[in-house]
Amino acid sequence: MSVTLNYESxxxxxxxxxxxxxxxxxxxxxxxxxxLNEWNAVRxxxxxxxxxxxxxxxxxxxxxDSPAVTAAARxxxxxxxxxxxxxxxxxxxxxxxxxxxxxxxxxHLELLEQALAEDIxxxxxxxxxxxxxGARPVFIDxxxxxxxIPGQAWAGYRQFCQTFLYPLMLxxxxxxxxxxxxRGCLDGITPQECRNLMSFRDFFRRGxxxxxxxxxxxxxxxxxxxxxxxxxxxxxxxxxxxxxxxxAGLKRLIRGLRWxxxxxxxxxxxxxxxxxxxxxxKKEAFVRRAVQSRRxxxxxxxxxxxxxxxxxxxxxxxxVVAMDADYLAVERLYxxxxxxxxxxxxxxxxxxxxxxxxxxxxxxxxxxRKSLVNRGRPDLTLCLALIHHLVIGHGVPxxxxxxxxxxxxxDLVIEFVSKTDPMVQRLLRGRRDNYVDYEPExxxxxxxxxxxxxxxxxLASGARRLYxxxxxxxx
Amino acid sequence: MENITVLTPLLxxxxxxxxxxxxxxxVGGAAGLVVFAKYLWTTAAPRLxxxxxxxxxxxxx
Numbered sequence: 001m002s003v004t005l006n007y008e009s010x011x012x013x014x015x016x017x018x019x020x021x022x023x024x025x026x027x028x029x030x031x032x033x034x035x036l037n038e039w040n041a042v043r044x045x046x047x048x049x050x051x052x053x054x055x056x057x058x059x060x061x062x063x064x065d066s067p068a069v070t071a072a073a074r075x076x077x078x079x080x081x082x083x084x085x086x087x088x089x090x091x092x093x094x095x096x097x098x099x100x101x102x103x104x105x106x107x108h109l110e111l112l113e114q115a116l117a118e119d120i121x122x123x124x125x126x127x128x129x130x131x132x133x134g135a136r137p138v139f140i141d142x143x144x145x146x147x148x149i150p151g152q153a154w155a156g157y158r159q160f161c162q163t164f165l166y167p168l169m170l171x172x173x174x175x176x177x178x179x180x181x182x183r184g185c186l187d188g189i190t191p192q193e194c195r196n197l198m199s200f201r202d203f204f205r206r207g208x209x210x211x212x213x214x215x216x217x218x219x220x221x222x223x224x225x226x227x228x229x230x231x232x233x234x235x236x237x238x239x240x241x242x243x244x245x246x247x248a249g250l251k252r253l254i255r256g257l258r259w260x261x262x263x264x265x266x267x268x269x270x271x272x273x274x275x276x277x278x279x280x281x282k283k284e285a286f287v288r289r290a291v292q293s294r295r296x297x298x299x300x301x302x303x304x305x306x307x308x309x310x311x312x313x314x315x316x317x318x319x320v321v322a323m324d325a326d327y328l329a330v331e332r333l334y335x336x337x338x339x340x341x342x343x344x345x346x347x348x349x350x351x352x353x354x355x356x357x358x359x360x361x362x363x364x365x366x367x368x369r370k371s372l373v374n375r376g377r378p379d380l381t382l383c384l385a386l387i388h389h390l391v392i393g394h395g396v397p398x399x400x401x402x403x404x405x406x407x408x409x410x411d412l413v414i415e416f417v418s419k420t421d422p423m424v425q426r427l428l429r430g431r432r433d434n435y436v437d438y439e440p441e442x443x444x445x446x447x448x449x450x451x452x453x454x455x456x457x458x459l460a461s462g463a464r465r466l467y468x469x470x471x472x473x474x475x
Numbered sequence: 476m477e478n479i480t481v482l483t484p485l486l487x488x489x490x491x492x493x494x495x496x497x498x499x500x501x502v503g504g505a506a507g508l509v510v511f512a513k514y515l516w517t518t519a520a521p522r523l524x525x526x527x528x529x530x531x532x533x534x535x536x
Binding site: 013014015016123124153154155156157158159161191210211214215217218219220221223224225226227228229230232233235236237238239241242243245246249 | 487488489491492493494495496497498499500501502503504506507509510511513514517518519
């Protein structure tokens with residue numbers, strides 16, 4: 001069988017390795033002769049074997065004889081090929097909550113610390129080296145590990161600051177969500193930008209003077225920038241112990257960062273959503289019945305809030321991606337998943353995502369970081385207590401929202417919340433009610449035009465109605 | 476055993492930033508400050524003693 005190398009659009013920077021998709025849809029990594037040499041040294045170390053065994057590093061095997069190896073040697077003059085376990089759903093740092101970015105940073109530092117003990121280092125330090133298997137961070141860029149050259153500093157330190165440390169500081173010290181910043185610039189926040197964001201008071205906070213202020217100063221110094229710092233440091237006696245001291249300091253610093261968030265609009269919603277107890281039970285039973293109707297691959301829970309329905313979906317699915325536009329709601333869901341993992345069910349991946357301001361294709365050719373839809377279409381989508389926020393809160397035409405869902409070719413559990421509901425009344429306060437399309441009859445008719453409605457049920461309050469609808473097969 | 480000399484230049488596939496490399500000596504505690512002082516002595520001092528006027532390399536224009 002002949003295989004053509006289908007390179008991943010986000011993997012192009014490192015000339016010593018590129019990720020590609022093989023003929024079976026598996027994720028492979030082609031390595032140069034130099035990188036293969038490094039890999040053979042790294043995989044024999046105790047720390048790496050332990051990191052693989054504890055699944056902190058993505059399960060990886062060396063391929064010896066396969067069409068992918070032949071293709072890599074033929075098409076790219078690559079010396080070797082690795083095959084990685086598939087990441088269930090790719091996500092990016094600008095979709096993670098504060099706690100997720102913090103735990104990913106700590107994973108990065110712990111791996112570097114353990115690697116250095118065996119004279120292995122990380123040649124970069126970007127947050128994009130980490131992916132999630134449910135609520136568990138996993139280091140995926142195994143080609144970042146290589147033998148440490150005595151006298152060399154950690155090349156990835158600046159990347160680490162820009163994509164981990166500064167975003168976390170921004171949120172912890174300034175209560176500014178980092179996600180829009182990271183989405184706005186894939187390289188992260190520069191030392192100069194971070195310094196400009198910090199106040200005089202912040203200067204006295206742990207780590208700010210050194211990692212931010214001095215970092216920006218040194219970067220702006222023409223003397224330092226003009227010098228061959230790597231060589232000069234090496235001849236000045238730079239040692240591995242200095243990297244270890246820096247890593248230990250960064251770990252303490254990051255562990256101490258806390259996001260003291262104010263109450264957010266939706267994170268409190270679970271406790272005060274206005275549902276009568278019997279309505280809550282009825283809604284849970286409706287969702288569970290839909291979930292149990294078959295085994296689902298990927299489930300999206302849009303507007304997941306506390307994730308109560310994500311947990312129900314996880315009972316009969318392979319993966320649930322729980323999304324909400326509210327940073328604090330996603331953070332609380334992540335912390336609850338860490339504290340109480342899903343027992344026996346599918347992993348749940350919590351992500352920050354705003355449907356009216358979603359993750360789009362970014363980076364080189366607009367394809368380096370993919371849009372949400374291009375990372376995997378759902379088999380089932382939950383849209384519970386969501387539609388009124390889009391149609392009334394954001395003015396999205398009802399029909400367009402349903403068409404977007406239909407284009408996903410997903411089965412659907414959707415809740416229509418009528419204008420008499422107190423939550424909708426709250427949304428309408430101060431607005432002129434010209435949402436003429438937002439009526440139960442119109443919703444029902446349009447839903448039936450785009451989906452096959454198989455089951456429907458009203459909640460006791462009468463203001464809310466649930467629908468389970470099947471996707472129409474593409475004609 | 477492979478001969479990796481202490482003067483082998485850093486092989487990063489991106490610009491690690493000279494300032495970022497130097498800072499790692501500063502945040503490394505007392506031992507790092509000694510390295511930083513030596514670094515300054517070998518890089519900044521020659522420039523200072525040479526004076527502020529450096530010959531212009533016309534090739535770069």
